[in-house]
Amino acid sequence: MTGFSRRVEQVSISGIREVFEAAGDDAINLGLGQPDFPTPKHARQAAIDAIEAGDADAYTSNKGTEGLRQAIATKHARDNNLDVDPENVIATAGGSEALHLAMEAHIDAEDEVLIPDPGFVAYEALTNLAGGTPKSVALRDDLTLDPAAVEAAITDDTAAFIVNSPGNPTGAVQSVADMREFARIADEHDVLCITDEVYENIVFDGEHRSPLEFADSGNVVLVNACSKSYSMTGWRLGWVTGSHERIERMLRVHQYVQACASAPAQYAAEAALSGTQEPVDEMVSAFEQRRDVVLDGLEDMGLSVPTPEGAFYAMPQVPEGWVDEVIDRGVVVVPGEAFGDHGEGYARLSYATDTETLKEALDIMSEATAAVT
Numbered sequence: 001m002t003g004f005s006r007r008v009e010q011v012s013i014s015g016i017r018e019v020f021e022a023a024g025d026d027a028i029n030l031g032l033g034q035p036d037f038p039t040p041k042h043a044r045q046a047a048i049d050a051i052e053a054g055d056a057d058a059y060t061s062n063k064g065t066e067g068l069r070q071a072i073a074t075k076h077a078r079d080n081n082l083d084v085d086p087e088n089v090i091a092t093a094g095g096s097e098a099l100h101l102a103m104e105a106h107i108d109a110e111d112e113v114l115i116p117d118p119g120f121v122a123y124e125a126l127t128n129l130a131g132g133t134p135k136s137v138a139l140r141d142d143l144t145l146d147p148a149a150v151e152a153a154i155t156d157d158t159a160a161f162i163v164n165s166p167g168n169p170t171g172a173v174q175s176v177a178d179m180r181e182f183a184r185i186a187d188e189h190d191v192l193c194i195t196d197e198v199y200e201n202i203v204f205d206g207e208h209r210s211p212l213e214f215a216d217s218g219n220v221v222l223v224n225a226c227s228k229s230y231s232m233t234g235w236r237l238g239w240v241t242g243s244h245e246r247i248e249r250m251l252r253v254h255q256y257v258q259a260c261a262s263a264p265a266q267y268a269a270e271a272a273l274s275g276t277q278e279p280v281d282e283m284v285s286a287f288e289q290r291r292d293v294v295l296d297g298l299e300d301m302g303l304s305v306p307t308p309e310g311a312f313y314a315m316p317q318v319p320e321g322w323v324d325e326v327i328d329r330g331v332v333v334v335p336g337e338a339f340g341d342h343g344e345g346y347a348r349l350s351y352a353t354d355t356e357t358l359k360e361a362l363d364i365m366s367e368a369t370a371a372v373t
Ligand code: PLP
Pocket: 033, 093, 094, 095, 096, 097, 120, 164, 167, 168, 196, 198, 225, 226, 227, 228, 233, 237, 238
């Protein structure tokens, strides 16, 4: 057998899958990173209509349909105070491809990428696949990323840093002041800020603002997707927004690895972004209620947990042995170290599950906590 690339040998299959596989079939799964809501009906219908009309049979332009890119530009104006030319957007196969494009277009072999720790598992893997070196930046105690820590970690080799708000696995929302600082750092140090905003719509407290709004240098690339905000994980539709030059470089990668995002998904996404936002509001208020249930439950069992202000995750600090005990008792949670060395001593719970089931899971966690403390 021939050898494998050094880059791929640095990447392993996500530890999260292993946790699911270790749990029994009737376990309560609080490990999942996807909303338990249907895709909005008007988005599904738009895809059905496009398919039936034969509009979704062929490749679209590499960047995506004009309709979708216009809808994204309109969304940026509506939600992000951004005046974006639809030419400066590429529709991608989910936020994952958008992150991949950002890395491939900007990272060289000797480059360091600063990643939040704990942070979304793809950041380290995609950095390694691009041939770069991931360097973790520990989060604050409230599980937000400190701009001062990012700035202090910058060296001559730093090519990029990643910001993710609302955050996975933390549920933390960065303040507006932090987002301004990230933009300043990108401008002043001439490093790229990759801002991953896939949970943008799922905010309960605070306000989501993008560093792209505040930067002057063109050194910010924005990654977003319909996956979480519109409960469209299966559709595989995301996008990247950036300066003309950066989009042109990312397009060079995208045209060969993807050609274009799935055409039916593009029609669904256009409708999701430009149609009524009521289903999103309903989903977000359900998540907020569940967040409160989970937070109360965890605090009642004496666990310390920063209040998650967005996404659908909570990340309590847990005693040694807690995760195994909880999983043994039939509730799947993800150990914090799956998200980086600084995740040790934490666990990630996803509350993308109905309240009844969450309460059942909290009872089990409470028993597990008593057993290990
Ligand atoms: N970014 C973060 C922070 C995520 O949690 C995820 C998915 O879990 C992604 C990006 C990728 O999203 P998508 O399913 O759109 O590829």
